[in-house]
Amino acid sequence: MAQNDTVTRILDTAEVLFAERGFAETSLRTITSKAKVNLAAVNYHFGSKKSLIQSVFARYLDPFTERFHGALDELEARYAGKTIPLEELLETMARCVLEVPAERNSLKVFMRLLGLAYSQAQGHLRRYIQEEYGGVFTRFTALIRQATPELPDAERFWRLHFMLGTVIFTLSGLDALRDIAEKDYDEHVTVRDLVRRLRPVVVAAMQAPLPAPAPAPADAQEA
Amino acid sequence: MAQNDTVTRILDTAEVLFAERGFAETSLRTITSKAKVNLAAVNYHFGSKKSLIQSVFARYLDPFTERFHGALDELEARYAGKTIPLEELLETMARCVLEVPAERNSLKVFMRLLGLAYSQAQGHLRRYIQEEYGGVFTRFTALIRQATPELPDAERFWRLHFMLGTVIFTLSGLDALRDIAEKDYDEHVTVRDLVRRLRPVVVAAMQAPLPAPAPAPADAQEA
DNA sequence: TGTACATCAGTGAACGCGCGTTCACTGATGTAC
DNA sequence: TGTACATCAGTGAACGCGCGTTCACTGATGTAC
Numbered sequence: 001m002a003q004n005d006t007v008t009r010i011l012d013t014a015e016v017l018f019a020e021r022g023f024a025e026t027s028l029r030t031i032t033s034k035a036k037v038n039l040a041a042v043n044y045h046f047g048s049k050k051s052l053i054q055s056v057f058a059r060y061l062d063p064f065t066e067r068f069h070g071a072l073d074e075l076e077a078r079y080a081g082k083t084i085p086l087e088e089l090l091e092t093m094a095r096c097v098l099e100v101p102a103e104r105n106s107l108k109v110f111m112r113l114l115g116l117a118y119s120q121a122q123g124h125l126r127r128y129i130q131e132e133y134g135g136v137f138t139r140f141t142a143l144i145r146q147a148t149p150e151l152p153d154a155e156r157f158w159r160l161h162f163m164l165g166t167v168i169f170t171l172s173g174l175d176a177l178r179d180i181a182e183k184d185y186d187e188h189v190t191v192r193d194l195v196r197r198l199r200p201v202v203v204a205a206m207q208a209p210l211p212a213p214a215p216a217p218a219d220a221q222e223a
Numbered sequence: 224m225a226q227n228d229t230v231t232r233i234l235d236t237a238e239v240l241f242a243e244r245g246f247a248e249t250s251l252r253t254i255t256s257k258a259k260v261n262l263a264a265v266n267y268h269f270g271s272k273k274s275l276i277q278s279v280f281a282r283y284l285d286p287f288t289e290r291f292h293g294a295l296d297e298l299e300a301r302y303a304g305k306t307i308p309l310e311e312l313l314e315t316m317a318r319c320v321l322e323v324p325a326e327r328n329s330l331k332v333f334m335r336l337l338g339l340a341y342s343q344a345q346g347h348l349r350r351y352i353q354e355e356y357g358g359v360f361t362r363f364t365a366l367i368r369q370a371t372p373e374l375p376d377a378e379r380f381w382r383l384h385f386m387l388g389t390v391i392f393t394l395s396g397l398d399a400l401r402d403i404a405e406k407d408y409d410e411h412v413t414v415r416d417l418v419r420r421l422r423p424v425v426v427a428a429m430q431a432p433l434p435a436p437a438p439a440p441a442d443a444q445e446a
Numbered sequence: 447t448g449t450a451c452a453t454c455a456g457t458g459a460a461c462g463c464g465c466g467t468t469c470a471c472t473g474a475t476g477t478a479c
Numbered sequence: 480t481g482t483a484c485a486t487c488a489g490t491g492a493a494c495g496c497g498c499g500t501t502c503a504c505t506g507a508t509g510t511a512c
Contacts, residue, residue, distance in 0.1 A: 004455095006455075006456075022247070022343060024245070024247040024248055025247055027497070027498060027499085028498080028499065028500090029497075029498075029499090037456090038456060038457050038458080039457090039458090039499095039500095040456075040457065040458080040459095040500085040501080040502090041455085041456065041457085042499090042500095043499080043500060043501080044455075044456070044457095045455085045456095048499080048500080049499065049500090115342060116342070118392070118396060119338060119339065119342035119343070119395070119396075120245060120342075120343075126399075153407075153408055154404065154408045154410055155420065157403075157404060157407065157408065158393075158404070158417070158420050159420075159424060161392075161393060161400055162389045162392075162393055162421065162424055163389070164392070165388050165389045165390075165391070165392025165393050165396075166385045166386070166388045166389045166392070166428075167388075168388070168392060169341070169384075169385075169387070169388025169389070169391060169392050170381075170384060170385055170388050172342070173341055173342075173388075176349075177384055180380075181377065181380060181381070184376075184380065185376055185377045185380065187377055193437060194381070196434050196435065196437060197378065197381050197382075197434045198385065199434060199435075200431040200432050200433070200434050201382060201385055201428045201431045203431070204427045204428055204430070204431030204432070205389075205424045205427055205428045205431075207427070208423040208424045208426070208427030208428075209423050209427070210423070211419050211420050211422060211423050212419065212422075214416060214419060227488095229488075229489075250464075250465060250466085251465080251466065251467090252464075252465075252466090260489090261489060261490050261491080262466095262467095262490090262491090263467085263468080263469090263489075263490065263491080263492095264488085264489065264490085265466090265467095266466080266467060266468080267488075267489070267490095268488085268489095271466080271467080272466065272467090
């Protein structure tokens with residue numbers, strides 16, 4: 001067995017199992033037996049289960065942020081100080097998300113992991129991701145702000161999270177949804193196909209009319 | 224202690240803890256000690272942890288489906304065979320979702336639970352919800368279909384799930400998002416406020432232009 | 447070139463712990479005769 | 480009215496199990512002199 005073969009096998013196996021069942025529901029014994037690796041090897045190489053989880057994320061997020069920063073640099077250079085259109089920004093982000101795990105052949109796993117990062121307890125993980133990768137997200141939202149000057153800041157904040165929810169929810173629950181879709185419409189759906197369907201929806205959502213103003217606090221009875 | 228006081232205390236405590244940390248991460252010992260109830264009482268009254276989880280959902284979903292069916296009956300009667308507009312359907316669903324837990328004073332908990340039902344492993348739970356409550360969802364989507372005749376069936380299917388993702392993701396991660404929003408925009412956000420913001424976004428998303436047709440399978444090289 | 451030592455990936459077995467569940471039991475209340 | 484029995488909510492203690500982690504150890508490879 002080569003030098004760091006063990007590390008790679010642990011990560012490869014862990015990411016699939018985590019994506020399938022979540023973090024708490026995946027034991028180190030399951031991971032190491034499936035990876036054909038000694039149980040103690042996880043603690044030897046990673047120190048703890050927590051930091052194995054973080055390493056699984058880092059293997060996706062490190063190349064992603066690097067590529068995404070690069071793509072934004074390129075966009076900013078191309079537009080030379082002028083405002084980058086919303087569609088172009090969204091397109092760029094989608095492209096980076098699609099490209100990174102394509103190299104690792106498991107976009108589905110990446111999306112499931114992102115969904116889990118939000119929905120599972122794992123406070124340490126949210127803190128880790130925020131600290132390590134918060135920067136590129138801040139940069140992106142600043143550009144989105146220039147592209148949508150008509151939106152109040154708070155409205156833009158919420159709409160971005162609405163859309164984040166759409167994407168993460170859809171792509172991370174993809175397997176279940178795909179089963180239903182194929183049974184009902186016998187159509188085989190790929191991730192790229194979904195991204196194609198998502199595009200007009202996300203753009204329309206970001207450009208939707210502003211909501212009605214909040215009603216006054218209900219001190220007064222309705223007439 | 225009154226007859227079924229114990230059952231209620233278990234359910235009240237369990238739903239809050241489940242919503243905070245998920246199912247696997249909440250032990251019966253934590254629930255029973257916080258509820259000031261004997262550990263064995265959960266298995267005595269509910270039989271197992273699984274069926275406690277299902278009971279927690281039933282306490283929300285039973286009144287919700289009853290009310291939602293009623294509201295749809297009323298809508299159908301009012302429109303007397305004519306097509307019910309999309310906005311009216313969405314509005315009705317939103318109203319029912321908002322009203323039910325308002326009686327129990329914990330919409331936030333309800334939303335977190337729905338989010339968990341999708342994202343946590345818990346296969347038994349998805350099966351249970353599908354079997355018990357699939358019917359009302361089927362009825363609702365049939366009405367949505369009449370209201371959006373211009374959408375291909377598959378497109379409508381996906382857009383409904385996109386929007387489901389938006390709502391569940393936003394409302395179930397509300398606490399975290401609210402913290403960020405209040406820090407950045409010092410604005411206190413209520414659930415009703417979010418629903419007001421969601422309305423135009425969801426309508427715009429459902430009415431977005433159709434996506435570009437899928438590209439031909441990549442046998443041919445790009446020119 | 448040979449020997450002693452250091453480094454390091456990996457191992458096998460055990461540790462203590464918290465988990466869901468079980469079981470024999472209690473004590474209060476209702477029911478039959 | 481009194482007694483025997485059944486029912487049922489609730490209890491305390493223990494069960495076995497799987498968990499993450501630890502630790503003493505092995506064996507291969509590299510390094511110093």
